[in-house]
Amino acid sequence: xxxxxxxxxxxxxxxxxxxxxxxxxxxxxxxxxxxxxxxxxxxxxxxxxxxxxxxxxxxxxxxxxxxxxxxxxxxxxxxxxxxxxxxxxxxxxxxxxxxxxxxxxxxxxxxxxxxxxxxxxxxxxxxxxxxxxxxxxxxxxxxxxxxxxxxxxxxxxxxxxxxxxxxxxxxxxxxxxxxxxxxxxxxxxxxxxxxxxxxxxxxxxxxxxxxxxxxxxxxxxxxxxxxxxxxxxxxxxxxxxxxxxxxxxxxxxxxxxxxxxxxxxxxxxxxxxxxxxxxxxxxxxxxxxxxxxxxxxxxxxxxxxxxxxxxxxxxxxxxxxxxxxxxxxxxxxxxxxxxxxxxxxxxxxxxxxx
Amino acid sequence: xxxxxxxxxxxxxxxxxxxxxxxxxxxxxxxxxxxxxxxxxxxxxxxxxxxxxxxxxxxxxxxxxxxxxxxxxxxxxxxxxxxxxxxxxxxxxxxxxxxxxxxxxxxxxxxxxxxxxxxxxxxxxxxxxxxxxxxxxxxxxxxxxxxxxxxxxxxxxxxxxxxxxxxxxxxxxxxxxxxxxxxxxxxxxxxxxxxxxxxxxxxxxxxxxxxxxxxxxxxxxxxxxxxxxxxxxxxxxxxxxxxxxxxxxxxxxxxxxxxxxxxxxxxxxxxxxxxxxxxxxxxxxxxxxxxxxxxxxxxxxxxxxxxxxxxxxxxxxxxxxxxxxxxxxxxxxxxxxxxxxxxxxxxxxxxxxx
DNA sequence: CTGAAAGCGCTTACAG
DNA sequence: CTGAAAGCGCTTACAG
Numbered sequence: 095x096x097x098x099x100x101x102x103x104x105x106x107x108x109x110x111x112x113x114x115x116x117x118x119x120x121x122x123x124x125x126x127x128x129x130x131x132x133x134x135x136x137x138x139x140x141x142x143x144x145x146x147x148x149x150x151x152x153x154x155x156x157x158x159x160x161x162x163x164x165x166x167x168x169x170x171x172x173x174x175x176x177x178x179x180x181x182x183x184x185x186x187x188x189x190x191x192x193x194x195x196x197x198x199x200x201x202x203x204x205x206x207x208x209x210x211x212x213x214x215x216x217x218x219x220x221x222x223x224x225x226x227x228x229x230x231x232x233x234x235x236x237x238x239x240x241x242x243x244x245x246x247x248x249x250x251x252x253x254x255x256x257x258x259x260x261x262x263x264x265x266x267x268x269x270x271x272x273x274x275x276x277x278x279x280x281x282x283x284x285x286x287x288x289x290x291x292x293x294x295x296x297x298x299x300x301x302x303x304x305x306x307x308x309x310x311x312x313x314x315x316x317x318x319x320x321x322x323x324x325x326x327x328x329x330x331x332x333x334x335x336x337x338x339x340x341x342x343x344x345x346x347x348x349x350x351x352x353x354x355x356x357x358x359x360x361x362x363x364x365x366x367x368x369x370x371x372x373x374x375x376x377x378x379x380x381x382x383x384x385x386x387x388x389x390x391x392x393x394x395x396x397x398x399x400x401x402x403x404x405x406x407x408x409x410x411x412x413x414x415x416x417x418x419x420x421x422x423x424x425x426x427x428x429x430x431x432x433x434x435x436x437x438x439x440x441x442x443x444x445x446x447x448x
Numbered sequence: 449x450x451x452x453x454x455x456x457x458x459x460x461x462x463x464x465x466x467x468x469x470x471x472x473x474x475x476x477x478x479x480x481x482x483x484x485x486x487x488x489x490x491x492x493x494x495x496x497x498x499x500x501x502x503x504x505x506x507x508x509x510x511x512x513x514x515x516x517x518x519x520x521x522x523x524x525x526x527x528x529x530x531x532x533x534x535x536x537x538x539x540x541x542x543x544x545x546x547x548x549x550x551x552x553x554x555x556x557x558x559x560x561x562x563x564x565x566x567x568x569x570x571x572x573x574x575x576x577x578x579x580x581x582x583x584x585x586x587x588x589x590x591x592x593x594x595x596x597x598x599x600x601x602x603x604x605x606x607x608x609x610x611x612x613x614x615x616x617x618x619x620x621x622x623x624x625x626x627x628x629x630x631x632x633x634x635x636x637x638x639x640x641x642x643x644x645x646x647x648x649x650x651x652x653x654x655x656x657x658x659x660x661x662x663x664x665x666x667x668x669x670x671x672x673x674x675x676x677x678x679x680x681x682x683x684x685x686x687x688x689x690x691x692x693x694x695x696x697x698x699x700x701x702x703x704x705x706x707x708x709x710x711x712x713x714x715x716x717x718x719x720x721x722x723x724x725x726x727x728x729x730x731x732x733x734x735x736x737x738x739x740x741x742x743x744x745x746x747x748x749x750x751x752x753x754x755x756x757x758x759x760x761x762x763x764x765x766x767x768x769x770x771x772x773x774x775x776x777x778x779x780x781x782x783x784x785x786x787x788x789x790x791x792x793x794x795x796x797x798x799x800x801x802x
Numbered sequence: 803c804t805g806a807a808a809g810c811g812c813t814t815a816c817a818g
Numbered sequence: 819c820t821g822a823a824a825g826c827g828c829t830t831a832c833a834g
Contacts, residue, residue, distance in 0.1 A: 100590055101827060112804050117829060126803070130563060147512065147567040147825035151502045152810045158565055168539025168549055178526050181551075186465065189553060194566055195522055196550045197535075199543060211512055212548055213501040215569045232496040236453055328740065331673025360744060371652065385611040386682065392746040455811060467819050471813060480819070503811035506826050811825105816832080818820080 102141040109137040120145060124273035151213060159194045161183070161214035164223035167199045173327040174357045175385050176402060177220075179244070183406020184218065191414055206230075209237070211419035215417045218242060221294065229329035230438045238416035240409050251416065253409045253429045260398045260435045261299050265306035265382055267437075268350050273378065278303060279334040279358050281322060282323040288347035289314060289321060299354050299382065317346055324358060331361020339369065349377065349444040354390045356397055361376045363391060363440065374442030384436055393439035400433045454497040472497060493630040494685050505567060513548045514767060515568035516536070519575035521553045527681040528711045529767050530756060531574075534596070537760020538572065545768055560584075561593070569771045572596060572763045575648065592770035594763050599648035604662050605770065607763045607783045614752045614789045617769045618734055619660035621791075622704050626798035627732060629672045631702035631711050632657060633688040636677040643668060643675060670697065671700055678712060683713020693723065703731060703798040710735035710751055717745060717794065728796030738790050747793035754787045 106113045110133060119134040120124045124135075137143075151157040164171050171177045181195070188195050188364050198217070201208035206226055209217065216238030222230065227248045240251045268276065280289070289300050300314075307313055314321050320338055324330035330437065331353060337346050353359035359381030363373060365426060371377050373393055381388055384399035408429050416424060459465045472479045473488040478487075505511040516538065517526050525531045535549070542549050551764055552571070555562035561573065562783060570592030576584065581602045587593060595603045622630065634643070635650050643654050654668075661667055668675050674692055678684035685707060692702050707713035713735030725731050735742055738753035759799055762783050770778060785788060 099827085102829095103827085112806095113828085114804070114806095114830080119819050121829075130803080137584075139586075144591055145564040146506070148502055148505045148564055149810090150829080151567055152500070152826090153814085153830090155810070157502065157567065159567070167543040169536045170533050172536045172539065175529070175532070176528070178532050182523045182526045185551075185553075187527065189521040189523060192555075192819045194550055194552050194562075197539075198547055198548050199539075201680065208548075210499040211501055213505055213511065213513070229493075232493075233498065236496050237498055241473050248799075281607050305517060364744065387741065387744065390718065390741065402806095421459050453811085457811085466822095467812085468814080468820070468822095472819095473812075484819080500811050504813080506828085507812045507814090509826070511803095577817090721824090803833090805832105807832085808830095812822095812826090816821105816823085 099146070100141050101146075102143075105134065105138045105141060105143050108141060111132050119139050124313055125166040148213065151336055156417075157190060157213055157215045159214040159231065160410060161196045161198045161209075161212045161217040163205050163208065163217045163219045163222075164197060164199050165205060168197050170325070170327070171199075175357065175387060176355065176383055177327075178218070178359065179402040181407040183403035183408075184410040186403075186407055187410035188214075191410075193410075193414070206233075209233070214412045217242075218406075218413055225391045240416070241431055242405060242409050245297070249426060251412050251427045253405050253412060254431070255281060255295075255400045255405065255433055256430050257295065257398070257400065258302065260433045261382065262306045262312040263386050263435050264396070264398060265303050266309060266351065267308065267435075268378065268380070268441065269310045269312070270324065271350075271442065272346075273350040274312070274444070275346055275348045276307075277334070277338040277351040278314070278319065278321040279331060279351055279353040279362060280321060280323045281326045281354045281358070282330070286331070296354065303352065307419070318350060320346065326355050326358060328357055328361040328364065330357035331363075332365035333361070334358065335365035335369075337363040339366070350441070351377065351379050353379070353381050355382040356385040356395060359397070359440075360387060360391060360393055363395070374440055376445060378441040378444075380441060385432075389438070394418075396438045397436050398433050399436050401431050404431060450566045454495050455500075456497075458665070459488065459495060459497050461490045461760070462495060490626045499618065502567065506773075508772075511567055513550050513568040514542065514764060515550045515563075515566045515571040517559050517562060517573045518551060518553050519559060519572045522551050524679070525551075525553075526708065529741060530709065530711065531679075532762050533739070533756040534574070534760040537757035537762075538764040540761055541628075541764035541768065544609075544788065546765075547764075547768070560587075563587070565678045570767045572593075572760075572767055586765070591769055592654055594762050594770070595606050596759060599630040603765050603780060605781045607766065608785070609754045609759065609787055610784050611649065611652055611752070611754065612656065614787045616656040616660045617735065617789050618750070618752060619657050619706060620663060621789075622706065622732065622734070623660065623664045623666070624775040625704075625732070625796065627702075628666070628798070629700055629702045629704075630661075630674075630703040631688070631692040631749055632668070632673065633674040633685060633705055633707040633716060635680045635708045635712070636673060639724055657706065659765060665802075674700065674702060680709050680712060682711055682718065685712035686719035687715070688712065689716040689719035689723075694721070704795070706735070707735050710737040710739040710749060713749055713751070713794075714741060714745060717749070728794055730799060732795040732798075734795060737765065738788075743792070750791050750792045751797040752787050753790050756787050758785060764785045775783050 119131045123131045211370045220242045234250045243254045244252045324334045381397035382393045384397045388395035473485045477485045552566045574596045586602045599605045678688045735749045735751035736750045742749035
């Protein structure tokens with residue numbers, strides 16, 4: 095910086111008081127006379143004094159900041175409005191409890207490596223790599239942590255959504271409407287394994303799809319079913335449509351595309367409409383999330399509603415509870431929220447002549 | 449927290465090495481033998497040791513974190529996708545330069561009061577209260593700062609958009625299309641003054657509107673022109689429509705509503721369509737920003753494009769440049785980006801029988 | 803009110 | 819490699 099930092103010592107000297115007095119002026123003015131406080135504050139402002147949040151945090155062992163550990167870079171993450179809503183929920187709690195929020199992307203590809211770089215009182219972890227569950231359990235002994243949508247059961251506070259049934263019902267409904275050529279637009283994970291080994295929400299949603307298919311004697315292995323992994327963005331959805339519609343054997347062109355998230359579904363919808371398709375007459379499209387966006391598009395999206403903002407709010411509350419709970423054992427809380435199938439206009443009967 | 453924090457001292461004792469050795473294992477492993485590093489790292493992991501980012505930051509006087517100073521709470525802010533895009537731009541730079549991003553909402557209603565609470569290396573400031581410009585100038589001597597869309601000219605690095613002309617052209621065009629009853633949906637500011645005294649982007653956009661009106665011998669004072677301030681959210685837009693359409697004298701019902709942001713325009717559009725209006729046949733609607741959203745809705749929005757992501761990117765780059773520039777004077781940079789009028793389908797000729 | 807002091811957890815130059 | 823040491827900027831209990 096241009097100039098050496100102004101410290102409490104500088105202010106004390108200029109104001110002709112002790113360092114303690116300056117500190118008290120900020121932290122406990124009642125210990126000083128009003129005139130002294132006034133004098134100190136004015137001197138401090140003139141000098142451009144700003145208290146060091148770092149030194150305070152070290153000394154008082156508290157930072158009034160929460161960390162949000164992200165599975166990808168900030169720019170990628172925010173392309174999905176899901177995260178915007180999650181952060182809104184967290185933000186509501188930050189607001190009322192007086193915390194700031196630090197967005198912490200992976201460091202050198204690792205979420206865990208990023209942890210020691212952030213000066214926060216605890217972490218909300220989203221989409222953690224599954225294998226590192228044990229590490230998080232150890233971590234949790236010393237750093238408050240809460241996991242949103244954990245990949246597996248874990249002895250650390252969690253907040254998740256019960257997405258076992260509604261997504262299955264959604265696919266079931268599609269098959270009932272006569273769809274047999276079905277495209278699955280899954281969210282890309284880093285694991286790069288086959289779908290039976292997918293973890294976390296992607297694994298659970300795929301399992302729901304498989305169950306629904308099985309009920310009708312179908313399977314993802316069938317030629318009529320196309321599964322493609324794609325980034326969880328609008329562009330990712332558009333890419334999936336183009337692959338499914340233009341690159342596949344025409345015989346297996348989907349009459350319905352099931353997306354693992356609304357933003358992917360919107361990309362599918364946009365690309366489909368740009369190619370002149372009518373939705374749902376030519377192609378049915380479904381999402382997952384029920385973003386506000388999904389009622390702004392035409393047709394409105396059939397999707398599974400999940401309470402994203404509440405998830406963020408509960409996660410933040412759970413984390414702050416841990417931060418404030420100084421000693422002893424706080425019971426490990428696992429919160430589970432419900433979803434809902436939302437039927438709108440983006441789904442119709444399968445076209446006959448296929 | 450449950451257990452006392454594990455410190456470098458604990459690890460050193462357990463591993464039978466000096467504190468220095470532990471520190472070197474993390475910061476400069478080349479000073480130790482590979483075996484020692486391995487031993488230390490393993491001991492540290494077993495104990496659940498996490499380096500204190502706070503202590504490091506204090507000692508090394510650097511935090512690898514940028515602060516984004518917000519004019520409102522995190523939850524409110526993120527309801528406007530504008531900020532999502534701005535943060536994406538900042539995030540791109542954070543990604544490539546290895547910074548995390550702290551979202552810093554106002555503290556007790558004041559953006560400036562929030563500054564000392566955040567342990568970051570510098571601040572990107574959005575929508576600062578105008579009167580505090582001098583304070584920021586002093587601050588800037590000791591804390592790196594960059595202002596996005598400053599309310600007035602200020603001797604601190606800035607990044608802004610040249611929004612003088614395109615918005616004026618937009619309104620001009622509306623009047624050319626025969627619109628005389630025009631609603632103005634402005635972004636609510638805290639100042640609560642009359643429009644001639646509005647500051648910053650709201651002031652500049654209103655000035656553009658006034659110029660366009662004047663060209664046609666109209667004025668915001670005319671009964672045909674309704675100006676309403678509203679929060680910069682979808683709901684804020686919906687509220688404006690309802691007020692303008694249902695609460696006003698029928699004679700002055702607008703045939704066009706000019707919004708100061710896309711998200712407001714989308715709210716207007718949604719509420720209008722819900723009431724059965726055809727856009728643009730019954731009502732023309734315009735926005736400002738050109739969010740990705742504005743092409744997803746039907747009809748697509750006529751709006752002014754501004755390069756939001758670039759704005760974020762430039763602001764972050766400018767801030768990091770200051771942070772890394774240790775001594776001496778770095779010239780104060782003022783960057784100005786262009787906008788563009790984007791004509792789409794949400795605007796049409798004024799209805800005849802009004 | 804003052805002023806000297808300890809200490810938060812680290813980094814880093816130093817002598818060995 | 820070790821180990822003692824200083825110091826980043828603060829807070830806070832203490833004796834006066």
